[in-house]
Amino acid sequence: MSTLNVLVIGGSGGIGAELIRQYQLWSAATGQPTQIYATYHNHEPRAESGVNWLHLDLRSTESIALMGEQLQQLQQTQQIQALDHWICCSGYLHGEFGEPEKAMKSLHGEKLLGDFAVNSIGPLLMLQSSLGLLKKSPLAKAAFLSAQVGSIEDNRSGGWYGYRMSKAALNMGIRCAAIECARWRQPPIIVALHPGTTLSGLSQPFTARRSPAPQSAHACAQDLFALINRLTLEHNGQFLRLNGEVIPW
């Protein structure tokens, strides 16, 4: 059985960490050899067997370029021959720049630049760095965790300017990549996914008092793992909920 190579960007996050666990459980249950690479930013995970942790700062083009070099080196030294599953679970909603903007008067240029760096530009550049390895897989799957609030058509309540705008920009990048890469000799499946509201550090300020509580990161990762496994070429270029329903862009 050939090894399944997986890269989880944002593997230190709520959903990313649980997704890694899903791959590990599945690998142990089925005997499918699985090699997992994952990135962290501020929260360095404990060195765990089976996960190769790499540091990444999506706000830094140098850090992204270094990651590209590391991936190339892994390929040249034949430590990894292809990337089969590429999942971007990183994202930024609140933090050093405060809470998401409720109104235009709160817009702040530095914050918006940061939102775009982490939520749109960084993930696309990471995909660019991974293309060589994705091309080597007979059926590569690249899934970006986007957000339904990034859907322009679905926006009825406004607010959260930076997050919404940066996820909408991410969605356009995903769609372009899906169209371009469909011309490969072994075309990949590239999709945007909405995980649904999920308990995590990212959602904590907005979900802490919600009743009933939203889904756990564990439940989200179970559905995410199942969806990734049933993706086919027909899904390429779509924006999906974890139950497979299509979301308008």
Ligand SMILES: NC(=O)c1ccc[n+]([C@@H]2O[C@H](COP(=O)([O-])OP(=O)(O)OC[C@H]3O[C@@H](n4cnc5c(N)ncnc54)[C@H](OP(=O)(O)O)[C@@H]3O)[C@@H](O)[C@H]2O)c1
């Ligand atoms: N949770 C929800 O309700 C929800 C809803 C819709 C969409 N989403 C999307 O789902 C994805 C995962 O969210 P989550 O809830 O798991 O969030 P989370 O727990 O906050 O995890 C975010 C991840 O992004 C990484 N990250 C943040 N800033 C970064 C940077 N500058 N450079 C590199 N990595 C960075 C974090 O790394 P460190 O922790 O190591 O710093 C962490 O691994 C995000 O794209 C989010 O927008 C989530």
